[in-house]
Amino acid sequence: MKKILHVGEYVKGGVYTYLYNVLRYQKNSEEFDSVFLALSDSKSEKEFPICKNNIFFYKYKRNPFYIIKAMLFIKRLINQIQPDIVHVHSTFAGIIVRIPFFFCSKKNIKIVYCPHGWSFLMETSNLKKRLYGLIEKILAYRTDLILNISKHELVNSKKYGIPINRSELIYNGIEEHRNINNVGLELEIDSSKINLLFVGRFDRQKGLDILLRLFEKNYFPNIQLFLIGAAVLNENINLNLPHHVKKIGWVSPKNIDSYYNLMDAVIVPSRWEGFGLVVIEAMKNYKPVIVSNRGALPELIKEEQDGYIFDMENLSSLEQILKNLNKNKLKKMGENARKKFELEFTSDNMNKKIIKKYKKCLAGIKMEKIKIDDIRNSLPKEKIKIDKMDIWVYYVIRPLSFFVTWLFLKVKINANLATIISMIIGVIGSFIFIPNGFFFHLIGAILINLWIVLDCVDGNIARFTKKTSTFGMFLDGLSGYFFTTFLYICIGLSVFFSQNYYEPFGEQKWVYLLLGSLTSIFTIFPRLVDHKAHTLFSNYTSETTNRKDYGLFHIIGLNIAGMAGLCNPLLLIAVIFKFTNIYLIFYFVIHGLIACYSLVKTIKSVPKDY
Incomplete structure (x- = not known):
């Protein structure tokens, strides 16, 4: 392998964590001479573990004019770099990269696509799901390898006609090392209470509204809920927080472990989730996770072993879980969670599998x-x-x-x-x-x-x-x-x-x-x-x-x-x-x-x- 170009749209949150780990591994890998990255100049993180000269930002908003402009930019960049592989991250980036290749030759370039959560598995109308599925099915014709981040994603993609012979399953992974530094953390922690953490975008998918409504209706005297994150798609969102809920705001990924370390458990109430990177971040930091029964989340957690699973259609199940939380039990479950993380969800494990699939894709048939x-x-x-x-x-x-x-x-x-x-x-x-x-x-x-x-x-x-x-x-x-x-x-x-x-x-x-x-x-x-x-x-x-x-x-x-x-x-x-x-x-x-x-x-x- 010689050159690889990663292309993203809004690179923030889970996609950023994924890309950061992949870029760092590939930069140090003998398999690559050069690693490049192209991403939106807005709503994206700016720090990446590769040479700044290899990072290209394009002006972008989600409207037809900017999408077409981004297509032209990426196509020129591909012609300039001549990568062996273009690894595309998320739905809109998949559109931006792959549509132009219906009108021109890919030559020897291999297109690898990771949706990071299929659009047709979101909570939306059946008509939109069928439309998104059709678009992805068509775009798959210009894709050499499709990486699914969970069994849930892989199984359901087949139902929408995504070619199974081009699809692979590779679970997300993150680095094992914990970067803990409590210096400068202005956070009041009551060690006598159960400190519960929510990490994610403040939008409908992540289910924060469900969690806040539950805390408004119920007073959990032994629980303090902390919120890390911010709005990405809707920057004008206003949160009405109950008195026992505290907003921390967006936290840099290099500092996130310090906050996990202070907590007793993490909660992920997502309405849909292609994987749930927050889950393995919590496991890495010895924290059990409370998850909804949506998307890929249930396949990451073993009930009462390393976390809890609640029924999104029956929120009283979440209420009962919260009322019965016990600090000592959570600590033991956190140790189990760490063992699972080391076995299944490390960055090395993920990246070795990705490179193995790259090689297979590049080899094809000589x-x-x-x-x-x-x-x-x-x-x-x-x-x-x-x-x-x-x-x-x-x-x-x-x-x-x-x-x-x-x-x-x-x-x-x-x-x-x-x-x-x-x-x-x-x-x-x-x-x-x-x-x-x-x-x-x-x-x-x-x-x-x-x-x-x-x-x-x-x-x-x-x-x-x-x-x-x-x-x-x-x-x-x-x-x-x-x-x-x-x-x-x-x-x-x-x-x-x-x-x-x-x-x-x-x-x-x-x-x-x-x-x-x-x-x-x-x-x-x-x-x-x-x-x-x-x-x-x-x-x-x-x-x-x-x-x-x-x-x-x-x-x-x-x-x-x-x-x-x-x-x-x-x-x-x-x-x-x-x-x-x-x-x-x-x-x-x-x-x-x-x-x-x-x-x-x-x-x-x-x-x-x-």
Whole structure:
């Protein structure tokens, strides 16, 4: 690795703590020659552990004019620095960096994106959540690696279509060393009371209003609540504080440990939280944490072991927790919290994992070193065994597919795109059969045989790159359905319009339209019935689609009528020697018999005890 550029928007609070730790580690790492940072000149911290010449502030406010201006600034900066990696932090920074790359090449730059809390997981309307999810899904196409800061983030991002094969989970981490200096701290601490600390922005997300309302309605004689933070998004916020609540204000991160050290416990009443950096800051300082049951917070705390979890929908649960707090128990829980912190949430642990993912992202696939043998060897033995049942696939299609796979990998075509290309070629090949003329029929037959090759290529790419997905399997199935639906209908239309064949039906050429349509139905109908049986009966086992159990009869049928079988070279021969009509009649009979056989076998295989 040589150069890395970090890009943020409003870098304050949790994002600042995260970035500070990452920058400090990477500055001292042998993996990097240069570390750069770009961020908004407003509402951001100004002190970072890298050379000041490597820090770039851009003028910014959250409005379209400044967002576009920021895009242009960052794009020029990327062109100037030529980083190997651009690591983007938070939602708006993700928009600023990634949108321009839809209109220009990324070249060899890898885009790493950490949302620090997905926008579609915020407390907002379902319409907005769907919109934010759609935007993030689109932007993911120009992203090489997505870092999720909690299991909650990772699991829910999948529901909104964020590609799981580009997503990784790395918990936040902070430095182990505690920077404690009580000199100059003007804070009245009553050691006879439980001193409770809130740290965070004074906004709706962090739930400070919930906490203040609870303290207004209830007098907790043994609790003193302290507030560290300030408004970021709404600077004009006014707080009405009960007499036993004290505002400290915004505290520099280098002094924050001193305040944690004076407290007995920390409270995080957030409405939503992608991670909750305050939680591990408290754990680092031997403090148990009281958290809401929202977002990632519950996965950080073990109830009554290192903290408490209250129900946001039932605030009386928080009231009971506060009333029953005990200093001695809190101290023991704080020791447990520190042990968990050292095990799971240190800066070294986080940064080592981040660099490991960087390396994997940068390595990708070294295209210049790819060999045909490497692609061939990536085919599992089980798949080879299945291929051997199909003569045309094993001896012709699969070997050809390795060469096409090598070409696709060289030009960086992924498995899903290969499937889409095969689908388009298959449909074009089918429809090009319709016009009357030998040239059209020949090109159509060639394209259909090419579709079979490409139908193997997408799987080759997925296996070789080790990037498989449910959506990819769906696309692959869809490609097959497109092909089988249109092929015989188009052949029927071709024969109907052609004048060059011996006509066993005389002037009744409409029969070919019927034969083409019925043959297409015969090829697709057994699949639909089999799929319905799988859907309805959990213990249903198909005897016709499970190739592992194929006998001689099934193998013969597979070779004659299978999608990748001999029907494809035979179609090319039929076009050249002008007996496509006989070909259609033959496969009408074959597919009709197979459909009847498959239907009977499926009905017999369906459990009768339902």
